[in-house]
Amino acid sequence: xxxxxxxxxxxxxxxxxxxxxxxxxxxxxxxxxxxxxxxxxxxxxxxxxxxxxxxxxxxxxxxxxxxxxxxxxxxxxxxxxxxxxxxxxxxxxxxxxxxxxxxxxxxxxxxxxxxxxxxxxxxxxxxxxxxxxxxxxxxxxxxxxxxxxxxxxxxxxxxxxxxxxxxxxxxxxxxxxxxxxxxxxxxxxxxxxxxxxxxxxxxxxxxxxxxxxxxxxxxxxxxxxxxxxxxxxxxxxxxxxxxxxxxxxxxxxxxxxxxxxxxxxxxxxxxxxxxxxxxxxxxxxxxxxxxxxxxxxxxxxxxxxxxxxxxxxxxxxxxxxxxxxxxxxxxxxxxxxxxxxxxxxxxxxxxxxxxxxxxxxxxxxxxxxxxxxxxxxxxxxxxxxxxxxxxxxxxxxxxxxxxxxxxxxxxxxxxxxxxxxxxxxxxxxxxx
Numbered sequence: 514x515x516x517x518x519x520x521x522x523x524x525x526x527x528x529x530x531x532x533x534x535x536x537x538x539x540x541x542x543x544x545x546x547x548x549x550x551x552x553x554x555x556x557x558x559x560x561x562x563x564x565x566x567x568x569x570x571x572x573x574x575x576x577x578x579x580x581x582x583x584x585x586x587x588x589x590x591x592x593x594x595x596x597x598x599x600x601x602x603x604x605x606x607x608x609x610x611x612x613x614x615x616x617x618x619x620x621x622x623x624x625x626x627x628x629x630x631x632x633x634x635x636x637x638x639x640x641x642x643x644x645x646x647x648x649x650x651x652x653x654x655x656x657x658x659x660x661x662x663x664x665x666x667x668x669x670x671x672x673x674x675x676x677x678x679x680x681x682x683x684x685x686x687x688x689x690x691x692x693x694x695x696x697x698x699x700x701x702x703x704x705x706x707x708x709x710x711x712x713x714x715x716x717x718x719x720x721x722x723x724x725x726x727x728x729x730x731x732x733x734x735x736x737x738x739x740x741x742x743x744x745x746x747x748x749x750x751x752x753x754x755x756x757x758x759x760x761x762x763x764x765x766x767x768x769x770x771x772x773x774x775x776x777x778x779x780x781x782x783x784x785x786x787x788x789x790x791x792x793x794x795x796x797x798x799x800x801x802x803x804x805x806x807x808x809x810x811x812x813x814x815x816x817x818x819x820x821x822x823x824x825x826x827x828x829x830x831x832x833x834x835x836x837x838x839x840x841x842x843x844x845x846x847x848x849x850x851x852x853x854x855x856x857x858x859x860x861x862x863x864x865x866x867x868x869x870x871x872x873x874x875x876x877x878x879x880x881x882x883x884x885x886x887x888x889x890x891x892x893x894x895x896x897x898x899x900x901x902x903x904x905x906x907x908x909x910x911x912x913x914x915x916x917x918x919x920x921x922x923x924x925x926x927x928x929x930x931x932x933x934x935x936x937x938x939x940x941x942x943x944x945x
Contacts, residue, residue: 565594568595571682575682575686578679582729583690585798587686588694591659593659594660595660595662596660598663602642605641610637614706615843619841621636621637622881625890626890626891627892628915629769629855630769633767636766636767643770643774644774645762647762649661649662650684652688652689654697659685659689661681676733676734680730684722684723684726687721697718700714706845706846708851709847709848712773712808712848713807715781716777717784717804719781719782720783720785720786721785721797723781723785724785724786731746751779751782760774760775780808781811783814784805784810808850809849812849812850812870821874822931823873828932829895830877830878830894830895831893832893840891842879842880843878845876845877846875848875852869855911859913859914861910868907871903872897873898874896875894877892878893878894879891879892889939892937895935896932896935898932900931901928901930904929908927911935
């Protein structure tokens with residue numbers, strides 16, 4: 514399940530190139546950068562009331578740029594605030610866990626049980642560090658406000674830093690524009706039991722914001738700098754996201770979280786760009802009316818997918834009588850992208866994504882003893898594939914993920930018709 518939404522990751526590839534281009538220009542402050550210097554002013558010292566007022570003025574100007582590039586108007590002013598870097602980790606720590614269906618320890622134990630992560634000491638603190646290293650600013654749909662960390666300018670002195678601020682404002686204001694049309698807080702909370710649908714939504718949000726940010730960049734640069742960036746600056750952004758291993762702060766964090774962090778930006782930007790190329794911003798307006806609900810759609814930009822084969826009501830898992838009275842339960846739909854990651858962890862290699870592409874639907878129920886909610890997690894997970902042969906293939910490729918575990922922690926993996934079942938009893942409980 515994604516733990517943070519509507520944040521701006523550092524994407525150094527394009528930003529570094531822009532900064533280098535600007536530094537190669539005359540040292541004289543260029544006319545196009547006039548009036549954009551916020552981070553250079555705020556990079557040191559405590560946040561003051563006049564700094565916040567300065568930010569509000571910059572936001573009002575940036576709103577006009579976003580409206581020009583996007584062709585949509587804001588329905589209301591956008592609230593903004595400065596978040597000092599020293600307060601960032603505490604704020605992120607709260608936001609990382611506030612919408613989880615269970616306490617973080619139980620959530621992490623469920624990911625470990627199903628095979629997405631290995632046990633990791635101080636995992637929450639490591640995640641907070643990972644996110645805090647990426648976040649330059651973030652939009653909070655619950656508060657209808659975006660926050661900027663003033664110290665996070667990559668080059669706080671001069672035009673390069675000023676341009677980075679402009680990109681940040683454009684990205685976060687795009688999220689505010691989306692929120693005014695989609696009511697993001699309500700929409701995201703409705704998806705708390707579907708990692709798949711939430712990742713798909715985040716991909717649209719971050720893809721649009723990243724694409725608009727790139728176009729706002731091109732709108733702000735002089736002609737010679739635009740030429741120096743080449744014909745496809747969006748591809749440079751995608752290239753900078755190509756290797757999750759290069760994400761700053763990822764040391765000691767399970768790969769699943771790092772890849773989950775990158776997915777909405779990389780896959781989402783590719784998906785939105787394809788829509789934009791075919792139908793302009795009007796095509797993105799149409800997406801708002803029919804948002805993708807699965808990562809399968811995001812993974813196939815431009816494809817028209819047939820109607821999904823959903824799990825039959827009798828196949829949708831529920832806790833048995835032995836869990837109903839004695840266990841805490843929570844549900845999720847993991848989706849194609851997560852299934853592909855599990856198959857990769859199982860050693861399926863190049864077959865992982867092809868096998869996962871047969872995904873049609875899934876549902877998992879996790880349960881843990883009420884007296885030990887973060888230990889001994891069990892689950893019952895059913896996946897509907899496109900055919901019985903595809904289900905058998907998924908089961909065969911997935912089973913090795915669990916074979917090295919102690920017997921009591923080994924889920925059973927079976928295929929029945931076109932449904933794969935993966936089941937693990939909670940500690941002290943009979944098999945589900």
